[in-house]
Amino acid sequence: MRRKAGLVLLALAVFFAALSPLIRWYAFPRLAKIPANQYQDMVLEAKDATLLDYGTMRAKKVPEVTIVQTLKGNVEASEKIEETAGRDVVVWDGLSYVQGPDGELVSKIPERYIFDAHTQEPVHAAGEMVDGDPVKREGLEFKWPFLTEKRDYEYFDAQARITAPIHYKGTQDFRGIEVYYFEQTIPWTKVPFPKTMPVQGITPESVAKTGTTRWYTTVRKFWVEPLTGAPVYGEEIHKEELRGGTLLGGREKVTAFAGHVKMREDYIRSTVDLVQSNRTLVLLMTSYLPWGFLALGLLLLSLSLYLEARGRGPGEPQPTESAAPQPVSA
Secondary structure: OHHHHHHHHHHHHHHHHHHHHHHHHHHHHHHOOOOOOOEEEEEEEEEEEEEEEOOOOEEEEEEEEEEEEEEEEOHHHHHHHHHHHOOOEEEEEEEEEEEOOOOOEEEEEEEEEEEEOOOOOEOOOOOOEEOOEEOOOOOEEOEOOOOOOOOOEEEEEOOOOEEEEEEEEEEEEEOOEEEEEEEEEEEEEEEOOOOOOOOOOOOHHHHHHHOOEEEEEEEEEEEEEOOOOEEEEEEEEEEEEEEOOHHHOOOOEEEEEEEEEEEOHHHHHHHHHHHHHHHHHHHHHHHHHHHHHHHHHHHHHHHHHHHHHHHOOOOOOOOOOOOOOOOOOO
16 A cells, blocks of 8 residues: 555646746746737826927926826737747737827827737837837837846837837835836937927928927836836936027027927836736746745655555564464373
């Protein structure tokens, strides 16, 4: 009986020991993915910002500029791209909508971002664009990979349509979560005008005829939870200028927008809650289950060897045959 129990425990020990690396190196890359139908929105604010008044073409101080960013998963487009890509793909249709303190439109820039569902690496396919212009992204945008490392990454800037390093600056604590802090600086760069302008009748083409150009610089900051690769908080010190041309009436340049853009408090709280729950799921597949199954396998192996040793010990003493009776003579 002990030998049978030992064999069963040995089989279970082998099973759980083999399951440990399978969960980490086989199941995790296939299960940890961004859902193709994910939808999320984010509201950012720039208090006491500077904004261009297109009526007077003068910069003025305003109490607040609001930026609403939405990302909507396009399931139909992702399934179509997967047919030729040979891997799970996510297509995000994004929109960055900027409005002034009066609620009036400042700018809106649509995007289509196509990327690998697990690694977050860009996938190049038809439809990849920023504000209607085809682009070929290199590097990350919006999200870091699962199990983010303490190193620099390449990050795509949608305004300038370029990729530049975003630097790892250290580990910090953000509201009870250990995060990696990253920072990217985009120097003054000439960028295209948004196709949707805040004044009706004015188009990028009509502005270009005046010789006026648009320039942009930013310092981009992200606090990223490393297991999920999700930013829990972000800021930008953002500046835009119009330079030269007849539109400025002889002036060399004028500020179009300047402000310190930060996530709104209610969105910070909801993002932290979401990341904490997803962090637990990633820990299950990368740490808790693999190490737990390995420890369980070793325990079962020990029990199996113990029962095997007990089964080979001395048994009960066997009865000996009595000597044949000797004949008795009279």
